Amino acid sequence: MPLIRRAFAELSTGQLHFAHCGDAAAPAVLLLHQTPRSWREYREVLPLLGEHFHALAMDTPGFGDSAPLRDAASIEAWAALAVELLDALAIPRAHVVGHHTGGVIALQLAAAHPARVASLVLSSTPFVNEALRRARRERPPIDAVAPSDDGTHLAALWQRRQAFYPLGRPDLLAAFVADALKVSGDVEGGHRAVAAYRMEDHIGRVTQPTLLIHAVDDPFASPHVPELQAHLPQARVVDIPGGGVPLPDQLPQAFAQAVLGFLRA
Template identity: 70%
Template sequence: MNAPPIRRAFADLSVGQVHYAACGEPGAPALLFLHQTPRSWAEFRAVLPLVGRRFHAIAMDTVGFGDSAPPPWAPSIERWARVAVELLDALGIERAHMVGHHTGGVIAIELAAAFPERVGALVLSSTPFTNEAFRIARAQRPPIDAVQRSADGAHLVQMWRNRQGFYPADRPDLLEAFVLDGLKALGDLEGGHRAVASYRMEERVGRITQPVLLLRALGDPFAAAHAAELAAHLPDARIVDIEGGMVPLPDQLPEAFAGAVLDFLDALR
């Protein structure tokens, strides 16, 4: 079966134009993919056709990232979740499974907590558990991606080096993709990280009743340790480990990523 094409478009929402990419038949069950900070829909570029053979797979650019409009408010997990629901409304989708990576996983949790009737299953990939201990630890660490623009372009090298240790050594293409997306968000590279750090997940996670898959990239030091902690707060969760997976998991190992998602959804039938 040939892979379905990816089609890109914009939706006019309350915040302005929001960009998304879609793959698969619109009448099929829907999956909404939510990316990490400061990436875009493009981290799911190779995943969408694999999932789109059986689902209506949609990857949106979070407001302020990729080609979506900049937010008229400070970055916020709760507000990003509301915009995601607006996109579902614009596309005529009543209910969708959510697939979130890093920041996207935190947005997916808020979607499931605040709009349970709109969310089927959850796939949380490399998603942190954000509680008071997380917030204290994050406040004591230096910024993750912040750089200062430089006339000689040194900030481009710094963006690369900030992430280099968390990416496969033989995949410069993945770091190139990160830098390209990061340049679009350069006005506030840390906005997504601040939103995650301030999100009070411990007050929201108890509302989740949907089945949950926790994807644990074993080479991701930021998030691998959180999977068991998250699972302890979710009554219907299972953990799947992806060997060799690192921070850029969806575009690093798209076949393993898509396969885990599809296996999980098959098991729910």
Template identity: 80%
Template sequence: MTAIRRAFADLSVGQVHFATCGDAAAPAVLLLHQTPRSWLEYRDVLPLLAQRCRAIAMDTPGFGDSAPLRGPASIEGWAAVAVELLDVLAIDRAHVVGHHTGGVIALHLAAAHPTRVASLVLSSMPFTGEAFRRVRRDRPPIDAVEPSEDGSHLAALWQRRQGFYPPGRPDLLEAFVRDALKVSGDVEGGHRAVASYRMEDHIHRVTQPTLLIRASGDPFASPHVPELQAHLPQAHVAEIAGGMVPLPDQMPREFAQVVLDFVARI
């Protein structure tokens, strides 16, 4: 299996960590993770994509081993740093894949920098319009837990997510908790950035070929597919049955195959 190589790029925010796999001459695929994960969400996906592509998974600033943004977390700021990484890697255009928060970043990247994005794969991405923002304003924190001396806050973090993860896969919840504990500053910053993003102001500028991945077991994202299709008439939909919130590391083979099949048609 093709080896994964990890490195840091010196960008405007400081050092940004990324992992790459595959032939540097092959078509580039940039992978953007959900909140509060890291490149590890795609660890098992990278070698599968590397069979035909140059796959790059970056740690969003403030997550994993990347330095945070200089200022509040924002979709626009994260997309700008992703372009900087493409510049450093001498990648003129990439297929961009994003899961949950990563999908929102990917969409803004395509809207704001259209010449840099060959196609979009938006996995389990919400439509962050006014209705979404209104609901999120009234919703309690998703991942923030009050630290406790006996460590019970770690169990609380686990339990908040457990219902959205497949049974019998404690490894996926362990990966989530490890990444959540590494977030620089506020673990809710990524969720707030999504909740405040005015997607309706940008989505009409997205003209690239687009694939919407619908994970049937993800209650946060599946209901948004029809609304996204209404705004992205060029989009196709691929459903991954049984997929839940941790889709890329829950079902890496199915996820990678859907991406490869789509990219092959571009």
């Protein structure tokens, strides 16, 4: 298995952290994580992709070890920073993979910078339209918990996500909590950025070959697959039974197999 290496790129907003794996001369695959996670969501996936591609997983600005944006978080700004990373690494074109929030960023990247995106993999990605924006505005915060002197907010964060994680995998919840605690500033920033994004204004510009990875047991994203298919007629769909919210680190072999099968085809 190829080794995972970690590095920083100096971008317009400061240092952006990323992990990479595989031959730098091979075709690049850029992986974008959900929020409030980090590149570690793809820790087990990177070596599997790195056997065939130059696989890179970046920390979205404000998450993991990347500096936050100077202005309010937005899908458009995060996509522009992903292009800056490709420029800094002299990567003219990449396959782009995104999970949850990362999928929304990936779609914006493909729509706004089509020459930079060879193909697109949208994993558990919501279709963001006015109905979803309204639902998000009316819903209480997803991950925000008030700090407490006795640490009970840590248990509250764990319990708030527990129903959406597979039984018997406390390691996945522990990884989530660790990443959530590292967020610079607003832990809800990623969710707010998704809720403000006008996907319906951009999705029609996506013409790249596209794969939709359907995590069957993901209650948030699974219902959006038909909507995405309707707007992306070129898209193929791969179902991953048992896959849930933490799909890339829950079932890394199945996730990597789906991505590799699509890229090889």
